[in-house]
Amino acid sequence: MTTHPAAPPRAAPVDSPTRRIIAQFMEDRVAVLGLILFICIAILALMAPWIAPQNPYDLSQLNIMDGALPPGEVSFGTDMTYMLGTDQQGRDMLSAILYGLRISLMVAGVSLLLAITVGTIVGVTAAYFGGRLDSFIMRVVDLQLSFPAILIALILLALLGRGVDKVILALVIVQWAYYARTVRSSAIVERRKDYVDAARCLALPHRRIMFRHLLPNCVPPLIVVATVQIAQAIALEATLSFLGVGVPITEPSLGLLIANGYDYLLSGRYWISLFPGIALVLTIIAINVVGDRLRDVLNPRLQK
């Protein structure tokens, strides 16, 4: 077997670590493509109300005569072309997907921010104070992580009922533990370093040391876990909505669109659930590709 020598680093010497990381990231063409794709998807989702051909939830714009048209058909009433076909109620799938993307990304994004906040505070606190508090918090984290995320989320939603706010709550409860564990394990290493001792000798308040000194040094692994987790959050939300316990019918995410089209799949009207699925998968793949590259570039010790 021949061994290939590692590719020599091509990045020009640059000064700041941030620029070095960006330069290294840019070396991987697939990752750059993933990043561009994700940015495009995010812009499309944000701009949905302005660029979608119709408002899919304004019933006055829907024409029942246009129900379940295959992609490329022209509407009976107006001369609008349905690029991706229509669903059983005559809703333009392209518009529905853009709006659905918006809800999917919003749910995942909000839950990500909340979960990072909770997880970071808990993780830094555990690492900084150590002792009994630390071992208690880590017991709780380990206990939670020993159960599959989907099971916990499903049970929470079965008890709470469906709704966008409830899905966000369930995602936060499922995800905070990953961040707590990641932050705690890097903070516990940082805590032993001299700059923390120096800060303590200055009698700075605990809060300031924890969040202004310790936390900034724990960010790289946090970014890697966050990219993995946001892809997971999007997939989990879609799964929950597909199972019928996620977002309500009035605010359909991609998962719910796929579920609505599922019954028509067997009768050959594939477009109602295939296209939302492709949008969902492209989003997740783009994030995963970026995350994979970030992991290599930031190179933390892999947690879990």
Add this chain to the structure above:
Amino acid sequence: MIVYLVRRVGQSLLAVMAMAVLVFIGVYFIGNPVDVLINPEATQADILATTERLGLDKPLWQQFGIFLGNALQGDLGTSFVYGRPALDIILERLPATMELALVALFLSVAIGIPLGVWAGLRPESIAGRTIMGGSILGFSLPNFWQGMLLILVFAVLLGWLPAGGRGATTEVLGLQVSFLTWDGLSHLILPAVNLALFKMSLIIRLARANTREVCLQDYVKFARAKGLSPRRVVLVHILKNIMIPVVTIIGLELGSMVAFAIVTETVFAWPGMGKLLIDSINLLDRPVIVAYLMLTVLIIVGINLLVDVIYSLLDPRIRLSEMKG
């Protein structure tokens, strides 16, 4: 060893207790427990009688004691829909889920490890890159959508395999199994592949990373220098050493497969307990939800315990460090 075992079993019991408390709070505390536990079509007299029978007029800590006492005796309530004990209904569905999970686990190991080792031996080759690209795809495709694609391709377009249901079963040792008849097997293939793909991707990545690490070790270099055939080096020296982390993950993932089976069973209408859970959530059949949850928690905690104990038997370092900590 005994100290370790006692400690570890204690931890597991604590985990089950914690989940029981959460389930109890979830079902009994959010909203009115009478609405939750009593059939909404019951008469006023029925409601009063049931309230008393369930002890819902007692203080909360006493209620929890009753809930726990009943649960320990295997009484997790009576299903509203089927009118039979919830636990019995779940247990009837358990074999179907376990068969699906075990077949999926077998598939993901039997395919995942060779592919992962192959990719690890030649990380820069086209095959290695393709395998890794495929595993990213396996990670990224949400389980339910991937299942729908399988149905679309193999059931709708090609018409090779049935789209759902379980098909004919044969009885082996009192359990109904699918894999012995062609009809049963043809129903089993798609759901099993669906459930296996995610874990397969995980095992591929794990096996690849470990193979790359092990290849650099001195004993592999020595085995090669000694003139052993490449086949023997891979099958004996490399494979043996990557199995330790792989086996751990396999054990732990069996529990999560039981949970992920919820999705697969819903997509393929597989009559297991995951499908039952979703049906019960839609029908608000809460005793069955509680019974499902408690049983699944027991299964997952039990598997984790078993894996840890086996692992500590194989590797004394873990046992010792646990005892200190």
